[in-house]
Amino acid sequence: MKIDLTETTSSKINQALVSARRAIGTPAIGMVLTLVIVTDEENAYDALKSAGDASREHPSRIIAVIKRLSRSPRSRRDARLDAEVRVGSDAGTGETVVLRLHGELANHAQSVVLPLLLPDAPVVVWWPEGAPAEPAKDPLGALAQRRITDAYSAERPLDELAVRAATYNPGDTDLAWTRITPWRSMLAAALDQQPAEITAATVEGESDNPSCELLAMWLADRLGVPVERTFSGGPGLTAVRLDTKDGVIVLDRADGSLATLSMEGQPDRAVALKRREPAELLAEELRRLDPDNTYESAVKFGVERLAGPSQAKTVRAAEAAAERSAEQSADNAPKAAAAKKAPAKKAASK
Structure with missing residues (x-):
């Protein structure tokens, strides 16, 4: 069952969830956690599919947060919340809420997500890509007991690992670690x-x-x-x-x-x-x-x-390149000096 809501609020989304559960006779007591996915429109389908498959082992309320930012100053002022509620066969073994946050509201996603969390249940936040530098201090990450990132999706994965090490907080993990x-x-x-x-x-x-x-x-x-x-x-x-x-x-x-x-x-x-x-x-x-x-x-x-x-060879190669560059600079220095003096000599002869 799917319910589309435009220009809505968190309260109306909760009411839609209750109405959908009553319509198909599905209780909410079987869900064990809330999984918040922070993604973009391009990657939302794959992320939701993975979360739905995972919910067969961990029945959960899945909340996908898609921020629709615009470069236009007017669009940033036009804050709006659109939502899609999925219950039953369309949502795996739990519930799915897809939130599209427009304008300035995209900078305050936590205020929209907080009323939708399952009461007395753990919260997990997953960034399939584009994770913040310090997930625990992110407004959405601060709501969670576990924060999942993926260094493999970064443009420079090894630099991303260094960031994860420097900003680690208890509860952080990365799918690059899970893969091994x-x-x-x-x-x-x-x-x-x-x-x-x-x-x-x-x-x-x-x-x-x-x-x-x-x-x-x-x-x-x-x-x-x-x-x-x-x-x-x-x-x-x-x-x-x-x-x-x-x-x-x-x-x-x-x-x-x-x-x-x-x-x-x-x-x-x-x-x-x-x-x-x-x-x-x-x-x-x-x-x-x-x-x-x-x-x-x-x-x-x-x-x-x-x-x-492998590391030693890289270091030695860099050092050798630096030495060659220095030698070439030293060899070219007398030639450059002579080239500078030549015009002066010509001017003096004139």
Whole structure:
């Protein structure tokens, strides 16, 4: 069931929700949380679809906040709230409210969302893209117990990781971290089967993939050994190598779906390690509402502390380029000085 409301208010939206539930005989007591999605018109469909799929595991009231800003001064003054209420089969296993905030109202989204939150239920805010620098201090983020971002959607994912580390607050998490949960579980299980002292590790994957960096930082933080970050064509993470005193443990996934686990003294094993859809990632994050201390420790470890030739080569190449530039400048200096003196000599001869 869908109800469209134009130039409406939060009170009228609540009344529409109650009327829709009565019309189809669906109570609200089965919903366990409120999920607020802050997105734009372009990404709203995909975000709502992922949230609807996740609601099959976590029945929730989904509130999508779409800010319709305009550069026109007059349009900014014309504040207006349009809404779409979905209940029943059109909203997964919960309720969905799509809010379109026009004009100056877009800068006060929290005043619209607050009356629509489920009473006595946790609140989670998700930014599929365009997350604020400090989610906990964002007006909408301040309403939530959990705040979900996605560094992978940023223009510079590794810079985004640095921002997440610098502005971390309890309750923050990122889907780049959620993507490596199967990898962390598989590596931990491998070490349980073959306990050994690890001396070094290597993480291979795409160069600008934040999940690769987070996995490398997690290993370096937890194991206290040098972790080398090497690059491949992907997709995503492609391999992890753990060097131990008893041999090498390798988890290799070249095609993005099926991986091979190789351990010393054991036959190679094929393990399912497919790349997951946003709905699966979101459902995983909604399972816990307490602060993720492991994520905090990993993201704060810092990319710059990772060891390995990839970083060393980059630094050496930059230093060599700087040295060549300085040498060329030094070589060109006498020529430039001579060129400046030449006109002076000609003028004197005249």
